[in-house]
Amino acid sequence: MNLPLIIDIAIGLIFIYLILSLFTSELQELLTTLLQWRAVHLKESIEGLLAGSNTSEQLRKSRQLANRLYNNPLIRTLNQEAKGRFLVFTRIANGWYYLFRVFGQDDEGNIKTSGPSYIPSQAFAVSLMDTLGIPQIASLISLLRLKSFVVGQILTQVGNDKLRQRLQSRFESILNSYQQQQTDLATTVSRIVEACDRYANLAELSDREQLALQLAELNTTEDLDLTVQDILQFRALREGVFGLPDSPTETAVIVRYLQPTLIDLVNLIREHANVDRFWQRYKNIRDEVAQRILYTEVLSAIRRFISEVSASSQMTDEQRSAVLKDILAVETRMDEFLRHPPISLVDVPYRNLLDQAIAPIRANLNRPEWGDWIVDEIMKRLNIHQIDLERVNHERAELKNYIDSLVDILPAMRQDFLVFANLLAQQGGAEVESLWNLLVTRLAPLEQSGELNQYLKDMLTILAEQAHLKAASIRAELTQFQQELENWFDQAIARAAGVYKRNTKLVAICLGIIAAIAVNADTIHIVTRLAADSALRDDVVTIATEAAKAEITGPTSDGGANQGPNPNRECLALPRSEAEKQENCQQFFAILENAAQEVALPIGWGDNNRLRQRQEAQQGLWQNIWPARYALGWLITGIALSMGASFWYDLLGRFISVRNTGKKPETPPAPSTSTKV
Numbered sequence: 001m002n003l004p005l006i007i008d009i010a011i012g013l014i015f016i017y018l019i020l021s022l023f024t025s026e027l028q029e030l031l032t033t034l035l036q037w038r039a040v041h042l043k044e045s046i047e048g049l050l051a052g053s054n055t056s057e058q059l060r061k062s063r064q065l066a067n068r069l070y071n072n073p074l075i076r077t078l079n080q081e082a083k084g085r086f087l088v089f090t091r092i093a094n095g096w097y098y099l100f101r102v103f104g105q106d107d108e109g110n111i112k113t114s115g116p117s118y119i120p121s122q123a124f125a126v127s128l129m130d131t132l133g134i135p136q137i138a139s140l141i142s143l144l145r146l147k148s149f150v151v152g153q154i155l156t157q158v159g160n161d162k163l164r165q166r167l168q169s170r171f172e173s174i175l176n177s178y179q180q181q182q183t184d185l186a187t188t189v190s191r192i193v194e195a196c197d198r199y200a201n202l203a204e205l206s207d208r209e210q211l212a213l214q215l216a217e218l219n220t221t222e223d224l225d226l227t228v229q230d231i232l233q234f235r236a237l238r239e240g241v242f243g244l245p246d247s248p249t250e251t252a253v254i255v256r257y258l259q260p261t262l263i264d265l266v267n268l269i270r271e272h273a274n275v276d277r278f279w280q281r282y283k284n285i286r287d288e289v290a291q292r293i294l295y296t297e298v299l300s301a302i303r304r305f306i307s308e309v310s311a312s313s314q315m316t317d318e319q320r321s322a323v324l325k326d327i328l329a330v331e332t333r334m335d336e337f338l339r340h341p342p343i344s345l346v347d348v349p350y351r352n353l354l355d356q357a358i359a360p361i362r363a364n365l366n367r368p369e370w371g372d373w374i375v376d377e378i379m380k381r382l383n384i385h386q387i388d389l390e391r392v393n394h395e396r397a398e399l400k401n402y403i404d405s406l407v408d409i410l411p412a413m414r415q416d417f418l419v420f421a422n423l424l425a426q427q428g429g430a431e432v433e434s435l436w437n438l439l440v441t442r443l444a445p446l447e448q449s450g451e452l453n454q455y456l457k458d459m460l461t462i463l464a465e466q467a468h469l470k471a472a473s474i475r476a477e478l479t480q481f482q483q484e485l486e487n488w489f490d491q492a493i494a495r496a497a498g499v500y501k502r503n504t505k506l507v508a509i510c511l512g513i514i515a516a517i518a519v520n521a522d523t524i525h526i527v528t529r530l531a532a533d534s535a536l537r538d539d540v541v542t543i544a545t546e547a548a549k550a551e552i553t554g555p556t557s558d559g560g561a562n563q564g565p566n567p568n569r570e571c572l573a574l575p576r577s578e579a580e581k582q583e584n585c586q587q588f589f590a591i592l593e594n595a596a597q598e599v600a601l602p603i604g605w606g607d608n609n610r611l612r613q614r615q616e617a618q619q620g621l622w623q624n625i626w627p628a629r630y631a632l633g634w635l636i637t638g639i640a641l642s643m644g645a646s647f648w649y650d651l652l653g654r655f656i657s658v659r660n661t662g663k664k665p666e667t668p669p670a671p672s673t674s675t676k677v
Helices: 003-035 037-051 056-070 085-093 097-103 121-132 134-157 161-179 185-204 208-222 228-242 249-258 262-270 272-311 317-339 350-364 370-380 384-405 411-427 430-449 454-470 474-518 523-532 534-549 567-573 583-597 607-617 626-641 645-659
Strands: none
Touching: 003 037, 003 474, 003 523, 003 534, 003 583, 003 626, 003 645, 037 056, 037 474, 056 121, 056 430, 121 134, 121 430, 121 474, 134 161, 134 185, 134 228, 134 249, 134 262, 134 411, 134 430, 134 474, 161 185, 185 208, 185 228, 185 249, 208 228, 228 249, 262 272, 262 411, 262 454, 262 474, 272 317, 272 350, 272 370, 272 384, 272 411, 272 430, 317 350, 317 370, 350 370, 384 411, 411 430, 454 474, 474 626, 523 534, 523 607, 523 626, 534 583, 534 645, 607 626
16 A cells, blocks of 8 residues: 555545534534533632632532622623523433532522623622622721721810811711712822811911901801911821821821721631621620619719708608609619610610600609609709710720730731720711621621631632732732732633543543444544545545635645635634634535535445445454444544544645645745846
């Protein structure tokens, strides 16, 4: 058997593989789409990424977190699930419907039957950060620090009451703009400085008479009572807090302090249980302080009232006796009520509290209307302002003692707890409650279900440290952290892609064997027929050569090769559904199909081909084990088809180039006719 014959046989065999590979590729694409292998593999890869281990229990828990990410709008909108009864029926009929439970449930509790086959790394990073509440936590921490700074460093240091109220009103407007994300932190601090400068800059007037005139006008227009001494003191306060007007360094330092670092945020996520314990302890302290102070103050007021009634000369002995009896009954009831209060004494108006306390005994008094009178007299003897101030001081002191007793928290968290304590004691700390609610609603369920596992916490810490080192400023840390999450995701998906390719390769071999049996494509029989039948061989080589010449680039009829892109090669590399949308690909596929129909290929279960195949199998070494020869031929074909149509197309071009004596040598350049002078 000479070399040209071998090349012709190879060209014929490769062409048959190319035609059959188109069929198996389309079949594999159909199964991949129908059973959503890419989407399922992507979801399982994300679960493994979040779990950090291959244990079934941890993967199950991480699946819940992955389901949360898939319900995020950024990822949910990536999936456009196919509709129609036929597709759903096909999934159920093939027994694969249970696989799609891996995509979890939608917001309405319905099992999702599909998922995206591709997720951009940015969508994953943003969804994970949003699920953990990192941007929201950063905003709340900044707002808490900002409010504590304004109250503690500025407002409490202003001696003039009206100026303090005016600044407080202005600061509240500025903070509301920041809370509604209308301004960033640096702009907010600049606005606070400008609000302070409006009054502090008056001290720059060297002429005291001119300063007095300016103050008089300001006091009139804004209903203030500022003095020159007030302005000078406020000027000193402004410079002590923000530095000199022409020096922005101190302001930059303040912004850096108010903006939590990424490591602070991640540590807060890791140790969010400490915030929950702090909040629960705060509520207990408020109840304990309110009960203790109100018990002392109310009973003291009642005893003073009793003393005054006992010494009164405006009542008869009989009237005094009746009144004292009712007051003592109220005192006994108050002692019982405040010693073991059935309700929380926090945030309840004192008058309402006293009314609730005496309600059970009101009907037993000598005169029921005396109940309101006794309560009125008790309220007159209560110094409400002093009680509130005492409660604030006690709450702050006990919270500080509690914070000092914590030995297992980080310094940054301890500092934030002190900020929380000041705000809670001074203003009720609605933002602290918002932070606690955020941590409870976002992180506590993740912690309890095991979705926020130790591996994920450690990875977030490592990525946060990397972002902290790379970021040029604190404001850039969140952006850099998102980039680190994207890189982490891309690396994991790249590894998962390798696993997916190996799995699909095995599927391709199985489909190739099935296709080989279905069309009876026996490689041994095909080679034998091509070697023995010169007419068949010549016909197959001719149509294969014509199909190869149909390419725009690659091997050409003159043996040369163009260097541009090969659109036919790209058509074979694309999924069939996408390739058929392109006009040039449609033409190329039509050429291949027409070429295959022009000659009777040695495949199929027709009587003629099957009888020849049987005769060949029962000769020589295979005559006693001819079924094994069938199996071997199908196996070789199946493995060959798994290589893909683009592989056989490239190989076909190379063999045809060799058959046409290869590439022509380049023509040497003509000698120059110019004469060197």
